[in-house]
Amino acid sequence: MEDKIQSFYGIEYLRDNFDFSLDINRKHLEISKELNIIPGAIDRIIDESRVLSFFPNIHKSKSTPLARLKNNREFLLFAKKHDIHKLQVREIYRLVKLWREELENNPKTLLTDLQHDLIIGSTLGDANIRQRNKNCMFRVGHSPKQKRYLEWKYNILREFDGSGIKLTQKFVNGRLTNTFEFDLNTHYVFNYYRNLFYNQNGDKIITKKLLDQINPRSLAIWLCDDGSYCQKQKYIIFCTNSFTFEEHKLMKQHFEEKWSLNPTIGFRDNKYYYLRFKVDDTKKLVEMVRPFIPKSMMYKIGEKNE
Template sequence: MLKQPQSRGKYIYNRVPRRDYESKKIEDMKKKLLSQLSLSDQSKSIILGTLLGDGCLQLTKKYKNARLSIRHSTPQKEYFFWKATMLKEIASAKSVQLQTPDVESYSKKKKLLFQSRATEDITSLYNILYKEKALRIQRRWLNHLTPLSLAVWWCDDGSIIGSPARRGVLCTDGFDQKSVFLIARYLQKVWNIYVHVGSIRRDRKNGNYSKKEYYRLWFCTEELKKWLRIITPHIPVASMVYKSIIVYKDSQFQQRWISELKEALPQFHEQIDEALRKKTKQRMI
C-alpha cells in the first residue's frame, strides 16, 4: 500500500528521495539534449532507426569522440548507399569501405561499411543511448522515433513470413527480454501496433537449434498491415519494396493491398509488381 504524505499542521510534505530526484533530473537532461543536437531531423531519424537494426555507436580509447558504424552485405548496396548519402553531414571521404568476410563470420558475403566522422554530437548520442558499451532501450529516446526511423528499422531487420506471406517479424536478437517487452509496449502506446513477444532458440553462427534464447517481435496480419501503412511511404529504395509485399490467396484482397502500396509508393509501381511476382512464384515452388 502506498504511504500517505506526512502532515505537519496545515502543511503536507511529500519527500522524494534525493537519489530518485537526481536520477530523474539526469534523465530529463538527457531527453532535452537529444532534442538539442545539431544533427538534422532526417539524420537523427535514420540514426535512431538503424541503431535498432544494423548500426551501432562506438567510442574507443583511441578517439575523444564516438562514431556511427553501419554494415550491410553487398546485395543491399542500394539501401546502404542511400543511408550513406542521407548521412553525408557526418561523413568523410573515407566513410565508405568494402570489407571481406572474416574467418569467424557466419556470412560469407562481402560487407559494405559506413563509418562516420567522430563528432561531439555523436558522442552526446552515445552518452544518452549507451550504457557499458551497449545500446540501452529506454522509452525516453524511443519517443523520438519517427515513421522514417521505423521504416529504416524494418528495412534493416524486418521480414514478412509465412506461406502465404502474411505475418511479420522484427529480429531483436541483440536485446534482452525486458528490452523487447519495453519496445512492444512503446509500439502499442505510441503507434497503436500490437505485437507478440516470442522467443526462438538458434545458433547465430550456424543457424542451428541451440540453448541460446532470443526474443523477437511478431505481427499478425492485421497488425502488420497497420504497421506497413505507417512505414511504407518512407521505404527509400526500390530494392526494399519487397518488405511491404503481403501475399494473399484471394485475388481481390491481393489487388487491394497492391493498390495501397502503389498509392503510398507511386515511384515504385513496376518494382511492386515485380516483387509480388517473385513472392507468388516462391510460394508455388
Template sequence: MDIYIYIKFDLITSVSLICKKNYTTSVNKRLTKGERSKFSINSPLNEILIGLLLGDGHLQCRFGNSRFIYGQSSLREHHLNYFYHIFDLFKPFVSKEFKAKSRSFVDKRTKNTYSSIYFATLTLPCFTYYRNLFYNIQNKKIVPLNINQLLTPRGLAYWIMDDGSLKNKGLHLSTYNFSYEEVILLKNTLENLFKPDFLVKCSIHNHKKGYRIYIWEESIISVRNHIFQYMHKDMLYKINPK
C-alpha cells in the same frame, strides 16, 4: 583455414554509379574542437538515426566523442543500393578521404562466402548525445528508457529495413541483442506508435538467438500504409506491398 579478401572501393565513384548523383563533401581536413561542435543532427535524420541504432547501426566512442558506423552484410545490388542510400544521408558527417571497406571470407564449416561493407563518420559531439542514450557504462547497446518518445514512423521504417523480415504474413523484428525487459519496452512502444489511429498488435517470440518481436498479420496493412512513404524502393519487399 579462413580466407580473407579485402577490397577497397573509391567511394566517390561508387556513390556516383549507384546513386546516379555526384558525391561531394566539404570535410577534407582535420577539424578543430570548435568546428566539430558546430555539427548537428536535425530532422528527419535524427528520426532515421534512432531506427538505425535499433537495427544495424553502431556508435563508437573515440577521443571523448563518438562516431556512427553502419555496415551491410550483403553485397547484392539491392542491399548495396540501400547501403549507399544510408551513406548518402550521412555524407555531411564523413571525411572526404574516407573509402568504403568491404570484406569477404569463407566459412570453413559451411564453405559459404560472406561479405560486408561499411562506412564510419567523423568523431563528433552530436553523435555522443545518441551514444549516451543507446549505450551503458559497459559499452553495451541498450534500449533507451524514453524510446517511446524517440521512435517515429520514419524511424520504424528504417528499423524494419535493417532488421525486419516477413513471416506467415506478419513481420519479425530481430531484437536478439536486447534483454527481455528491453524487448518488452520496444513492444509497448510499437503497440502505441500510431495511436490514436490504431493499435499495433504484436507479441514477443523466444527464438534460439534471443527474443524478437512479431507484428501480427492484422496490423501489417495499417503499419505498411503509414511507413510506405519512408521505405527505400529496394527494401519494399520487407513490407510486402500490394
C-alpha cells in the same frame, strides 16, 4: 613544435606552396612525411585553409578556434548565431565550447530531421555508435544485396564522411562473407546517441527515452534493418535478438500505447527474443511506414523493389 617546423620549411612556406584544400586533406600524412615535418603542422594548415575557404575575410588567428567546428553547416549555423568578425579570439574559443556542449544535448541543432531519424532507426538496427577518445563515430554495414540501401544512408550523412563506402571480407563459420560499410568521422554530435543507446558497459539498450523518439520514418528504417516479411503468412518480424525479455516488454508496451499495435514476443533457439506482428497489425504497420521505405527495400514490406 614551431621550432622544428621553421627549421625545415616554415609555416608561411607551407601556406604559400601547397594546396591544402579539402580535396587534398587526406594526403596530409604523405605530405608531412615527404617534407619531414610534424603531421600536426599539416593539420594546422589544413584547418586554417578549411576555415578561410568559408570565411575568407576573417583574421587567420580566428581559424584555430573555428576549426573545432567540423563541417560547413556548423560554420554557417555558428556564424548565423554569432558575429565572428567582431568577436575576439578568446571569446570564439568560449562560444565554440558552448556550441559543442549544446550539440551533445540537442543534436537537432545541427542535424536535419531526416539525419536524426536515420541515426535513431539505423542504430536500433544494424548501426553502431563507437566511442573514440572524447567523441564518437557512426558505423553501419549491409550485405551486397542491400548496397543501394547503404548508399542511401551514406548520401544522407555524407557531410560527416570518413573514408566512404568500402567492402570488407571475413570468414564466419568457415565461409567468406562480404559486407559493404562506412564509418563517419568522429563528431561530438554523435555523443548524444552514444549516451542514448548504450549503457556504461557499452551494451546497446532499450529505454523509454529512446522509444519516445521513434516516429514513422525512423520506424521504417528500423524495419529495413531488422525487419523480415513472411510472404506465405503475411506477417512482419523484428529480429531484435540482442535485447532482453524486459526490453522486449518495453518495446511491446510502446507499440501498443503509441501505435495501437500489439506485437507478440517470440523466443527461438533457447536464447533469442523477437517481435512478431499479426497479419492485421502488419497491414497497419506497412501503411504507416510505406512512404518512408527506400525503393530498394520494398521487399521488407512484401512488395517489389523499384
